Amino acid sequence: MPTKSYLEAIREGMRDEMRRDERVMILGEDVGAKGGVFGTTEGLQAEFGEWRVMDSPLAESCIVGVCIGAALYGMRPIAEIQFQDFILPAVDQIVSEAAKMRYRSNNDWGVPMVLRAPFGGGVHGALYHSQSLEAMFCGVPGLKVVVPSTPYDAKGLLISAMRDPDPVLYFEHKRAYRSIKGEVPDEEYTVPLGSAAVVREGRDIAIFSFGMVVHMALEAAERIAADGFECEVVDLRSLRPLDRAAIVSSARKCGKVMVAQEANLAVSIASEVAAIVAEECFEYLDAPVMRIGGPEIPAMPFAHALEDFYLITPDKLEAALRTLAAY
Amino acid sequence: MALTVTMPQLGESVTEGTIARWLKQPGEMVAKYESIAEVVTDKVNAEIPAPAEGSMGEHIAAEGAVVAVGEPICTIETVEQGQTGSAWHQADGEAAAGNGAAAEEPAEQVQPVAPEAAAVQPAAVQAAAAPPAAAEQAPPPVAAAVGAPPATEPGGGGADYHLTPAVRMLVREHEVDLAQVEGTGLGGRISKKDLLDYVQRRDSAGHAPGPAPAAPAPPAPTETPVPAVAVAAEPGARPAPQAAPGEGDTLTPLTPARRAIAEHMVRSRRTAPHAWLMMEVDMSGVARLRGARRAAFEERYGAKLTYLPLVARAVCDALRQFPTLNASWSDDGLIVHRDLNLGIAVALEENLIVPVVRNADRLSVAGLAVAMQDLGDRARSNKLKLDEIQGGTFTLNNTGALGTVLTQAIINQPQAAILAMDAVIKRAVVVDDAIAIRPIMNLGLSFDHRINDGLQATRFLRKVKDLLETIDDTGSLM
Numbered sequence: 001m002p003t004k005s006y007l008e009a010i011r012e013g014m015r016d017e018m019r020r021d022e023r024v025m026i027l028g029e030d031v032g033a034k035g036g037v038f039g040t041t042e043g044l045q046a047e048f049g050e051w052r053v054m055d056s057p058l059a060e061s062c063i064v065g066v067c068i069g070a071a072l073y074g075m076r077p078i079a080e081i082q083f084q085d086f087i088l089p090a091v092d093q094i095v096s097e098a099a100k101m102r103y104r105s106n107n108d109w110g111v112p113m114v115l116r117a118p119f120g121g122g123v124h125g126a127l128y129h130s131q132s133l134e135a136m137f138c139g140v141p142g143l144k145v146v147v148p149s150t151p152y153d154a155k156g157l158l159i160s161a162m163r164d165p166d167p168v169l170y171f172e173h174k175r176a177y178r179s180i181k182g183e184v185p186d187e188e189y190t191v192p193l194g195s196a197a198v199v200r201e202g203r204d205i206a207i208f209s210f211g212m213v214v215h216m217a218l219e220a221a222e223r224i225a226a227d228g229f230e231c232e233v234v235d236l237r238s239l240r241p242l243d244r245a246a247i248v249s250s251a252r253k254c255g256k257v258m259v260a261q262e263a264n265l266a267v268s269i270a271s272e273v274a275a276i277v278a279e280e281c282f283e284y285l286d287a288p289v290m291r292i293g294g295p296e297i298p299a300m301p302f303a304h305a306l307e308d309f310y311l312i313t314p315d316k317l318e319a320a321l322r323t324l325a326a327y
Numbered sequence: 328m329a330l331t332v333t334m335p336q337l338g339e340s341v342t343e344g345t346i347a348r349w350l351k352q353p354g355e356m357v358a359k360y361e362s363i364a365e366v367v368t369d370k371v372n373a374e375i376p377a378p379a380e381g382s383m384g385e386h387i388a389a390e391g392a393v394v395a396v397g398e399p400i401c402t403i404e405t406v407e408q409g410q411t412g413s414a415w416h417q418a419d420g421e422a423a424a425g426n427g428a429a430a431e432e433p434a435e436q437v438q439p440v441a442p443e444a445a446a447v448q449p450a451a452v453q454a455a456a457a458p459p460a461a462a463e464q465a466p467p468p469v470a471a472a473v474g475a476p477p478a479t480e481p482g483g484g485g486a487d488y489h490l491t492p493a494v495r496m497l498v499r500e501h502e503v504d505l506a507q508v509e510g511t512g513l514g515g516r517i518s519k520k521d522l523l524d525y526v527q528r529r530d531s532a533g534h535a536p537g538p539a540p541a542a543p544a545p546p547a548p549t550e551t552p553v554p555a556v557a558v559a560a561e562p563g564a565r566p567a568p569q570a571a572p573g574e575g576d577t578l579t580p581l582t583p584a585r586r587a588i589a590e591h592m593v594r595s596r597r598t599a600p601h602a603w604l605m606m607e608v609d610m611s612g613v614a615r616l617r618g619a620r621r622a623a624f625e626e627r628y629g630a631k632l633t634y635l636p637l638v639a640r641a642v643c644d645a646l647r648q649f650p651t652l653n654a655s656w657s658d659d660g661l662i663v664h665r666d667l668n669l670g671i672a673v674a675l676e677e678n679l680i681v682p683v684v685r686n687a688d689r690l691s692v693a694g695l696a697v698a699m700q701d702l703g704d705r706a707r708s709n710k711l712k713l714d715e716i717q718g719g720t721f722t723l724n725n726t727g728a729l730g731t732v733l734t735q736a737i738i739n740q741p742q743a744a745i746l747a748m749d750a751v752i753k754r755a756v757v758v759d760d761a762i763a764i765r766p767i768m769n770l771g772l773s774f775d776h777r778i779n780d781g782l783q784a785t786r787f788l789r790k791v792k793d794l795l796e797t798i799d800d801t802g803s804l805m
Contacts, residue, residue, distance in 0.1 A: 204520065255493040255519045286493040286519040327513050 004184040007177040009151035010116075011040055013158035014078065016188060018048055021076060024162060025052040027063055028080025028116075037082050038118065038177055060090040064115065068098050071113040076162055084119035084171060085128045091136070098167040099142030110165045114158070118174035119147075120211060120262055121300045122311055125174075130300035130307075132211075132263035137169050138240040138272070144168040144193055145240040149214040151182040153237055156191030164193060173211040180215065196243035198250065202230035205324055206254040208247060208273050210236040213260050213312050220317035229325045239269055244276055251277045255286035256324050262312055265293040287327040292320055330379055330403045331387075334394045337368045338717055343395045344368045345583040351383040357403065364400065367583035373713050381405040391583070493519045501526045584678040595740045599656070599775040603735050606788050610751050610766040612798040613637050619800045628693050632804070634768070635671070635725050636696035638748055638795065643667055643688040645790035646721060652787045653720050655741040656777050670719030670739055671699055673706040674729070680706050681739055683719040692804040727751065727768065734771045744774035744784065746791070 004012065018024045025048075026041060032055040035042030045053035056063045060081055067077035081087045087094075098111045121130035138145050146161060146168060148154040154172070161168035199214065200221055207217045214235045221231035232250050236242065251257045257277050259270040270291040277289050294310050301307055334344050347365040351357050362374035363383065384402030388394045490498070490505075494517055498505060501522075508525045510517035572578045581589075617632055624632040646653045646667055655662040669687035673680050682702035687695060705711050722739040727750035734747035749769040756765050770791060774784045 255491075283492040283496050286491045327516070327518065 001183040001185055003181050004151050005178050006148075006151045006154050006172070006180045006182075007038065007040055009155040009182075009184045010158060010172060011042065011044070012184070013155040013162075014041070015044060015047070017159055017162050018044070018052065020188070021162075022052075023074065023076040024078065025054065025070065025075055026078045026080060027054050027056050027067055027070075028078075029056055029058055029063070029082045031055060031080050036080065038174065040116075040172075040177075041080070060086050060088075061093055064090040064093040064098070064113075067113045067115075068093060068101070068111050071111045071167075072101070072109055077113050078162065079113060079115045081115065081117040083125075083129050083174075084117040084133050085131045087115075087117055087133065094137070094143070094167070094169070095140050099140050101142075102166060103142060111167045112162075112165050113167045114161045114164075114170050115167065116158075116170045116172060118172045118177075120173040120175055121307065122175040122212065124302075124304060124307065125300065126302035126307075127299040132261070132294075134169075134171055134239055135263060135268045138269060139267075140240075142166070143240060144238070145171065146193060146238050147171045147173070147210045148191075148237065149173070149176065149180070149211055149235050151180065151184045153191050153197070153235075155184055156189050157193070157237065159188065160190045160193050163190070168193065171211075175212050176215075180212075191237070194238045194241045194243060196237055196246035197235045198232060198246070199235045200231065200233035202232035202254065204229045204254055205231045205256040205258060205321060206250040207231050207233045207258045207260060207317075207321075208236055208250075208270075209233070209260040210239060210269070211262065213262055213317075216312055216314045216317055217260055219314040220321055223314070223318050224321050224325060227325075229321070231321065236269070236273070242269075242272060242276065244280075247273055247276050248280045251281040252284040255284055256290075256327065257281075257285070257287075258290045258292060258317075258320065258324055260292040260312060260317060261294075263294055264296050265291050266296060268293060287324055290320060290324050292317065328405045329384055330381070330405060331399045332363070332375070332378060332401050332403060333399050334366070334388075334396050335375060336396050337366065337373055337713060341368045341396065343393050344373075345393050345586075346388050346390050346400060347372060347583045348390055349386055349401075350374070351377075353383050353385055355383045357381060357383055363403075367587060372584070372709060375400075377403060379403060379405045490517065491519070494522055497522045497526070503529075582677065588678055591740065592737055595737050598740065599738050600777060601735075601738060601773050602776040602781065602784070603771060603773050604781065604784060604788065605733070605769055605771040606792050607756075608768045608770055608792045608795050609756070610634070610768050610795065612800070612802075613795055614751065614766045615800040616798055616802050620804065624693070624696075624804060628697055630693075630696040630700040632692075632696060634727075634748065634751060635723070636692045636699060637798070638725075638770075638791070639669060639671075639684075639687065639695050639699070639723055640690075640692045641791045641794035642721070642723060642746060643669065643690075644794055645787050647688055648790055649783055649787040651779055651783055652744050652774070654743045654778055655720075656743070656775060661778060664720045666718075666720065668718050668720045670722035670742075671702065672722060672724040672736075672739075673703050675707060680711065680716060681719060681722055682706050682711055682715050683717065685718070722746070723748065732769055734769075736771070736773050738773055738775055742775075743778045744772055744787075746788075747771040747773070 014024070014026065026044065028036070028041075030037055031041040032045040032050060032053050035044070041053060056066070063079050063081065067079040070077045081090065094115065098113060101109050101111045119132050119134065121132070123130070134145055134147065137143050144161070144164065144166065146157045148157045158170060161170050200218055202221065207221065209217050214233065217231070217233045221233055224231065232254055234246060234250050257274075259273045261268060261270050263269075265271065270293055274289045274291055277285070292312060294312075297310075300310055337344055344366040345368070347367045349364050351361075351363045357363055357377040357380065359378070359380045360376045363377050364375045366373050366375055381403045384404050386401050388398075388400040394400055497503070497519065503522060503526065505517065507529075508517050508521055511521050512518040613634065617634070617637070621632040624630075650663050651661065653664050653667055655664070666686055667688040669684045670681040671684065673682060682705075684690065684695065684698045684702065687698075690698060702711065702715060705715075719739060719742065721742055722736075722745040724734065724736045724745055724747045726734045726736075727748045730750050731747075732749045732752065734749055736745045736747045738745050747770070749771065751766045751768045753764050754767045755762050756767060757763070758765065770788060772784055772788050
């Protein structure tokens, strides 16, 4: 199986689906001639033309609003928000319109739209190019939210998202674009929305995470395995809906639970996973649930040393895992 | 784990229900949401869905029993009962089956179930651990080991510590004497790992756990079935002589539906002083309209254009003009209903049912025809939802379909009146001092004389008559 980068897998997912389904189109800032600020849509306008890969004004509300309209008209639009940080002007369109369309039209209308946005820190992006805003959308019924951490899942989840009859927010960790590579089949396949994946089996501590943090959790797990503690690493992949069964299964199996994410912890994915574990696994717990995340400060700092302080690292996870193992 | 299933709230004012039939017998497997029992209140058959997958435990309420809302009707043993319950136990090859303590699974979160076929209110379910009765009958043999030592004689370092839920569960399951286990966790805490390591050493050394206790017996029935409620005799009245079957007679047991109808009829006659009046309606225009349009109507709407929706449309208009006919009596005052929910009596072989067209006044003739045909079809196949047979504010009874010419109906409580449509029959009538042949329908109105006098009732009926007689074949069906 050929090895591809996370970014290539995303591009391939879009390209293959556009070849299969002429309703698929892309709208976003600089997605056309430039091929996207990260190069994700490189070559797509050349292949599919300006009507299917369309440059938009610098207006996120317009990008999403037009995509909602196109979706209602029968298209399968992909809205690209250049950085997740810039999604905020479009939140009204996403939350008030896209998420509610099916409900408010009594199931007559759906919005089969994918919204792609790079998120996350570690690229010296500072305040406005580093945020992890997934929790804002994960509490909104009517939306689905996915975050792939591997190239394989990036392509498979994107194809599933494009074929879903309802809006899917597809958040890409920008640091993974070129740093994460993996095997990706050339042919078409899907990864189901709403399912987590056990990426490392273990019996002592269950680690739930998503995005880049999954890779750090795997590294930390290897380090403490040398001392006889086997971690089970679960890549949540789908943040809404969460794969409740997978969470419960691994939490019960291990009895000790860590949830790790890049964003700050208050009212977050980690909070939700911890709540599920508390509700459904109480009798199986052998330690308090441990949550690891960013500090409660307004934004990713610019100074590199402070950025390091903010971010999750394998070292931080290893130390926390040792504390949990010793409980 | 045993779940206790209780009688669901089957309607706003419903306080009890009768178990008409058990659909699942004790020991039978049930899927989540699968119907486990038919319940009858007033005139409806609703089905209670299983709140969880498992096997039917005990029928606490027998068939025919009247059970108050919220009272238990049966138990369901959920599938986790008798299993070890967690993946790591299975991985370790430990069998906890037969251990009485293992039955104390964590209480599963049981969501009230919204049934699909019968949209009754969610079945109220109590998640119960092993019932107290069962626990007493089969005490877990490790109770002493679990209860006393850990706090006072902690194994390992002797520090004061708590056992986590996971460790407690394993102690019960593997019958561990905690004094034998060394704690390596924080402050000498016995961790799950410590306990499992100990169990592995102990069991591989040939120490077999004590004999497994007998499986807990199912809890004894806590209630004797409540006898079905009898039709209440009129208070203060002399009881009517009770009929007894004579030689050659047969005694057919009463179905819950029959009982409910009987109770309702007696109550209506007793509470509402029925007055009755009738008018003849010349249906010439309606008949012409129907003749001219029925084929196209049926093709377009897929419903038959009978007299019923046309009369229903006129009744709705007249009720809007005379709202005290769309009302209910209460001791605090006359309740005039905002909504107009038209009940349509449907005769079934063994009983009758009155499905309700909600907000009927908002529907055209076509809308009424489609709604009534749908409700009628589903009434006959017993597929009505609960909210489709309650909340009526006025009832229309089309006995004419069976050929009647004079019908005195009993009011469907707590409504103010019921209108019976008799058969449309061609009769010789005098029109403009000449004898003409006209299709005539009798409309008989039974009304509660507490709420309306003859004046209002007559004006209402007159309005229905006028509306029907002024219809011609250009009338709108939309």
